[in-house]
Amino acid sequence: MRTLCASTLIGEILVVGLTGLVAMQQSDLSNGTIWGVSGAAMVLCVLLCGMLGRPGAVQVGWGLQIALIASGFVVPSMFFLGAVFAALWWASVHYGRIVDEAKAARAAAEQTGGAPAEQTGGAPA
Numbered sequence: 001m002r003t004l005c006a007s008t009l010i011g012e013i014l015v016v017g018l019t020g021l022v023a024m025q026q027s028d029l030s031n032g033t034i035w036g037v038s039g040a041a042m043v044l045c046v047l048l049c050g051m052l053g054r055p056g057a058v059q060v061g062w063g064l065q066i067a068l069i070a071s072g073f074v075v076p077s078m079f080f081l082g083a084v085f086a087a088l089w090w091a092s093v094h095y096g097r098i099v100d101e102a103k104a105a106r107a108a109a110e111q112t113g114g115a116p117a118e119q120t121g122g123a124p125a
Contacts, residue, residue, distance in 0.1 A: 001096025002052040005061065008088045009045045012068065015081055016041045023075050034074075041067065058093055065089050 020038035024031055044064060051057040065086040072079030 001093060001100050004092035004096040004099075005052050005058075005089070006049045008085065008092045009049050009061070011088070012064070012085055013042050013045045015085065016045070016068070019071060019075050019078055019081075022077075027074050029074065061089055061093075 016038050020034050023029065023034045023038070027034065041064070044060075048057060048061055048064065051060070065082065068085055069079060069082030072082060
């Protein structure tokens with residue numbers, strides 16, 4: 001899960017930075033306000049990449065997704081991009097947990113000397 005979620009967050013860093021540039025042209029807000037908020041969001045994304053193994057990190061990520069959608073009030077295209085990233089966040093969490101469970105089952109099967117229940121990928125032996 002950590003890899004998928006971190007990939008989503010790295011993409012969000014780029015989008016938030018570019019959104020700051022667009023907001024400078026489209027918004028009446030001061031540049032200091034725009035970059036203060038954008039910078040804080042980018043730093044939060046970086047910090048969240050490192051916190052993904054800790055309890056509550058996924059919930060903080062959901063809060064970030066909500067804030068990204070809400071930034072559409074400043075840059076209207078962010079309503080769409082925020083929804084896209086929220087969907088990516090959901091997929092990263094959902095499918096990441098499935099992958100983590102499969103890896104744990106495979107590791108447990110290998111430790112007990114048994115073969116994993118399913119073979120993933122590769123040509124048949």
